[in-house]
Amino acid sequence: MKQCGKGKKTAAGVVFILLISIVGVTTGAPQEPTPQSRGILEYEPKSHDFGNMSEGEINSTIFDIWTSGGCCELIFDLTWSCPWVTVFPTSGVTNGEHIPITVTIDTTGLDYGFHGCGIQITTNGGGDGIFNVTVMIISHDTPWLAVYPQSYYFGVILPNITKSTEFDIWNSGTGTLSYTLSWSESWVTVSPTNGISTGEHDPINVTIDTTGLVPETTYECYISIESNGGNKLFFLWFTIGTIPEISIQNIKGGLFYIKTVVKNSGNADAIAVDWKITLSGNGLILLGKETSGRISIVPAGEERTISSGVILGLNDVEVTVTLQNDQTLPILEKRTAKLFLFFIKI
Incomplete structure (x- = not known):
């Protein structure tokens, strides 16, 4: 009889353990959703053609990002490598609502001809995509002054040193562009100070000399560029910092x-x-x-x-x-x- 009672206890223990195991399986921690169960990346339109534009113009377009199907929020990031393109916002979250994305292009410094840029869209498991922008820079039927870049910041720099930068001048139109540069600050030198271009890029060297400039002061200089194809400015600035000794x-x-x-x-x-x-x-x-x-x-x-x-x-x-x-x-x-x-x- 004692042995029979012991067997019943053992069997009951086994049943109890099995019940606990089943409960543990059915009431365990929720599983992380798989990429397939997440919402799917949607965006429209898929591209935008800005058509014909002249060098030095700015234009914008908008496309929407949202998610469809599945569960959970969709997190997205946007990246690109074209310096003439800016995007806002560059990241976001959607649970189905449409998020407008503004894409702006600045054709300053672009040679005439076709230009394209792919904006990469990556997500947290809802798929990836590319929004493509294109533009055709047209040539003017007269000389047309092009300058790039049009500004430069030297940062916080020391007194009694020299630093240099460069920018390009060229003719984005037809014929021959003649140009002349002028400025008023004695601590700036520019070379060359004039030239001509039929389309080739002319590098312009700008050097600053901070000898005798006052610490903790910001200095600015506008270099005027006058030509038979329009006038533009090149702007530079910097701050003289305090220094250790x-x-x-x-x-x-x-x-x-x-x-x-x-x-x-x-x-x-x-x-x-x-x-x-x-x-x-x-x-x-x-x-x-x-x-x-x-x-x-x-x-x-x-x-x-x-x-x-x-x-x-x-x-x-x-x-x-x-x-x-x-x-x-x-x-x-x-x-x-x-x-x-x-x-x-x-």
């Missing part, structure tokens, strides 16, 4: 190491200062010939100590400490030293 101080020897101080006496933080301590000469250098590193920041008015690796050697050597920073010119200091195996005398 870093220096190398107190190069010292001692047991095993050479240490020195990097000081910033300027009125701006020094960012990403690369440093190097190098030993050279006729002495015997067993260890520590070169050590390098980077100081992430030396705040204005503060200093940081840097150290070589372990140095072992004998006799006379030359110690060179260098600092490199994008905000300032390279800095270099040299000292003679004598190695007494693990002691460095400077």
Whole structure:
């Protein structure tokens, strides 16, 4: 009888475990929808032809993105590689509602002839697509001034340096285009200052010299381009930034190491200062010939100590400490030293 009772308990336990397993399967966590069960990418129209346009014109069109069928929201992103095209918005979410996408083209700088651009549409599983735009740039029946680009920003730059950029001038019409450039700022030079074009692109070099310009000031210059095919402007601007003033101080020897101080006496933080301590000469250098590193920041008015690796050697050597920073010119200091195996005398 005892054995029979034990068998009933065992059977009941098995049934209980099976019931738990079934419940676990039927009430488990919801499964992530497969790509096939998601909504499908829909968009209309599939393309747009802007037709005939002249160089230097702007035009726009709109297409819609939405989702149909399936479950869940559709997330989309738009990418393209044509600099004369802009798209807004570049991403979005739809649960079925239509999202309007504005595509704008700027024909400034385009040569006459056919131009096309594919805007890639990618989604989170609802399929991908391409919206194509095309335009035909027509030639004028007279000389026509074309300039590209028409502006340039040099950014925040240092005083007492020179920087350059280029833009192109050409004739997008017929015949011969004659042009002349003029400006009023003494810190700008342009070469060449005049020319002719029957269609070929003429590169124009623009150089700025920031010597004597005031820190924390924004400077602008308009270069006027006058021609027998119309007039245009090239605009440039930049800001003179405050700069750090870093220096190398107190190069010292001692047991095993050479240490020195990097000081910033300027009125701006020094960012990403690369440093190097190098030993050279006729002495015997067993260890520590070169050590390098980077100081992430030396705040204005503060200093940081840097150290070589372990140095072992004998006799006379030359110690060179260098600092490199994008905000300032390279800095270099040299000292003679004598190695007494693990002691460095400077």
